[in-house]
Amino acid sequence: MNCLMKFYSRIVRRPETAPSSANMSGETALDSNRVQIERKVFFFDMKENASGRFLRITEEVGGRRDTIIVPATGLQAFRDAIDRLIRAERRTSGR
Numbered sequence: 001m002n003c004l005m006k007f008y009s010r011i012v013r014r015p016e017t018a019p020s021s022a023n024m025s026g027e028t029a030l031d032s033n034r035v036q037i038e039r040k041v042f043f044f045d046m047k048e049n050a051s052g053r054f055l056r057i058t059e060e061v062g063g064r065r066d067t068i069i070v071p072a073t074g075l076q077a078f079r080d081a082i083d084r085l086i087r088a089e090r091r092t093s094g095r
Helices: 002-013 072-093
Strands: 028-038 041-051 052-061 062-069
Touching: 052 072, 062 072
Parallel strands: none
Antiparallel strands: 028 041, 041 052, 052 062
16 A cells, blocks of 8 residues: 555645656546556556546456546545545554
């Protein structure tokens, strides 16, 4: 989870410094990160389109993908929720 927290911290604080590239969908890639946890692979892609910036989180397990999109305006609240859950997990697991 530490890698996830570092990634969120980086994209929330300074997404404008990330390299950019455009694709056919009208989206510009601002930053991305790949995290493997056990048999799951997570892709974190910070992008921008005509509607604004957003974080696309894709989970891949056994060739199947599921995706959620978090608007940039909600990234801080999203990170805060994850931080609370991490603290709760640490308390309950005795770490």
